[in-house]
Amino acid sequence: MNSYKRNAFTYATIVAFGGFVFGLDAAVISGTVKFITEEFSLNPMQLGIVVGSPSIGVLLALFFAGSACDKFGRRQTLKIIAFLYVISAVGATFSPSYWSLVATRFLGGLAFSSISVASMYIGEIAPPKWRGKLVSMTQINIVLGLSAAYFVNYLILSYANSDAAWVNDLGLKQNVWRWMLGSEIVPAVAWLVALFFIPRSPAWLLYNGKTEEAKRTLSKIYPKEEVGVIYDEMQTSMSSETQDRSLVAQLKEIFSKKMRVILIIATTIAIAQQSTGINAILFYAPTVFEQLGGGSDAAFMQSIWVGLTSVVFTILGLVLVDRLGRRPLIIWGMAWIIISLGICFYGFQTARYTLTEKAITELSTIKNVERLTPIAGVEYGSDIAFKKALEDNLGEVDARNYESVLIQKAAAINSILILVGILSFIAAFHFSVGPVMWVLFSEIFPNSIRGIAIPFFTLITSVVSMLVQVFFPKQLATMGISYTLLFYAITVAIGLVILYRYLVETKNMTIEEIQLKLQSK
Structure with missing residues (x-):
């Protein structure tokens, strides 16, 4: 190179x-x-x-x-x-x-x-x-x-x-x-x-009158025979x-x-x-x-x-x-x-969400898990409806904290x-x-x-x-x-x-x- x-x-x-x-x-x-x-x-x-x-x-x-x-x-x-x-x-x-x-x-x-x-x-x-x-x-x-x-x-x-x-x-x-x-x-x-x-940008150098430094920078990134041509093109463009x-x-x-x-x-x-x-x-x-x-x-x-x-x-x-x-x-x-x-x-x-009674009993990490009993076996046609049901029964904080594990238990989805x-x-x-x-x-x-x-x-x-x-x-x-x-x-x-x-x-x-x-x- x-x-x-x-x-x-x-x-x-x-x-x-x-x-x-x-x-x-x-x-x-x-x-x-x-x-x-x-x-x-x-x-x-x-x-x-x-x-x-x-x-x-x-x-x-x-x-x-x-x-x-x-x-x-x-x-x-x-x-x-x-x-x-x-x-x-x-x-x-x-x-x-x-x-x-x-x-x-x-x-x-x-x-x-x-x-x-x-x-x-x-x-x-x-x-x-x-x-x-x-x-x-x-x-x-x-x-x-x-x-x-x-x-x-x-x-x-x-x-x-x-x-x-x-x-x-x-x-x-x-x-x-x-x-x-x-x-x-x-x-x-x-x-x-x-x-x-x-180095500093050659375009910025040229705009600020630092022509020699601009040429030195151009010589680092272009073949020597092209530096003059590129420099003239930049000057022409900027002057117009x-x-x-x-x-x-x-x-x-x-x-x-x-x-x-x-x-x-x-x-x-x-x-x-x-x-x-x-x-x-x-x-x-x-x-x-x-x-x-x-x-x-x-x-x-x-x-x-x-x-x-x-x-x-x-x-x-x-x-x-x-x-x-x-x-x-x-x-x-x-x-x-x-x-x-x-x-x-x-x-x-097309996903569906259902918490079975068996799934609820397996959720031992959730305090007072029996709060979910009213929605056992109920099928929800969207994540919004399911999350709303969780919030109604668990409260906003617990529903948010346990959302991941509850979706894992309930979701029937083409993952x-x-x-x-x-x-x-x-x-x-x-x-x-x-x-x-x-x-x-x-x-x-x-x-x-x-x-x-x-x-x-x-x-x-x-x-x-x-x-x-x-x-x-x-x-x-x-x-x-x-x-x-x-x-x-x-x-x-x-x-x-x-x-x-x-x-x-x-x-x-x-x-x-x-x-x-x-x-x-």
Whole structure:
């Protein structure tokens, strides 16, 4: 491998590792849901807030991420983000109360802007023919972080349930959720240190008059004979774009007539990506799998399959994004997502729930289990009806705490079909709209507004993500799992129709060529 190619891959790998920290931070909370709910006596809305608080934090961060990238540079902004991850991980691990946990996870949400800043940086240092692969490395690191979170959660839970002496010595059994959250500290520190070894973005350097340093950076990632040509293209592009780089001016340009198609594409995919409900599945994975009736331990094991599926299909998408192109992966991937969610809807919709008298007598862990006698032998046609009956007889707290084991005893459900549907959905998302959205974001915006445009549209997708995460427990309690998934499928279908009309192919094109193609459309 040539030195310039090796440098480009090295810099992209370091920056993309922030995706691993993001994925770990985002998914590790899934294993703590049951424990923090019991420790702090949370209702569904409070649980949604603690899980979704990072997504609330990122909304605030994205208002400043673009300005910070333009003022301090992409590299310095990434360092600040990495530092926030470290502080958040330490704070969440030792949180003494519910609100301190919410606050420290909110602080970590300020660092979630790392995904948009990483896409921006990698898009600016990656040669066109490698851009799709290099930008998608962030998504690969995200799913590796997700997988690591599920595996770590399962490992910690397994050790906590063992009788090993060291488990009690370390307080693992009593502090399961704290050990889970603490697993983020080491990778967050490692990423912060690694960021000191990457150069500043050549586009930012050129915009700020640091021409010699910009040329030196370009010489590290392009062959010598191409550096002059690339530099001249960047200068020409920047000189032809607006010189007013204020926040208001850049936002006006985003909504200008010449940007109309870009606005439609970016807005639609930003909403559609999170409207799939991906973060409901990823951030509440054990909770979702408990609805299949396998119990808590099985749910944690099945969550690992989610992580492994994510990794395999993200890598497959990375291999194909520069071969098949962006448009086919997006269009066919979204169709695949709709079909997968439809399978899950059918599986949950046909489930039935019945607690027999024998099953009730076997529930020795439930205090005053005879409270369930009135519903013995009664068949319920939905999870909502069954959970309502449990709450009426056990009370809200006991019904919530024993929900997993009660569903396990009562559910008559096609768990294999639903598991296949969920894993198919995970595969479709990570093969298509998951990574490819960030590739498109790194390509479709002019250099003059990239510092604002990418965080702006990331803000849109983050708002949708926050709504999904915060309200999923409430949807689960009021709509039921089947109609919640159907709702996601319908919103994705609307996005698919719009993108089929407007999305153009951008593979193997420079950012300048992409602008001409989009503006001509």
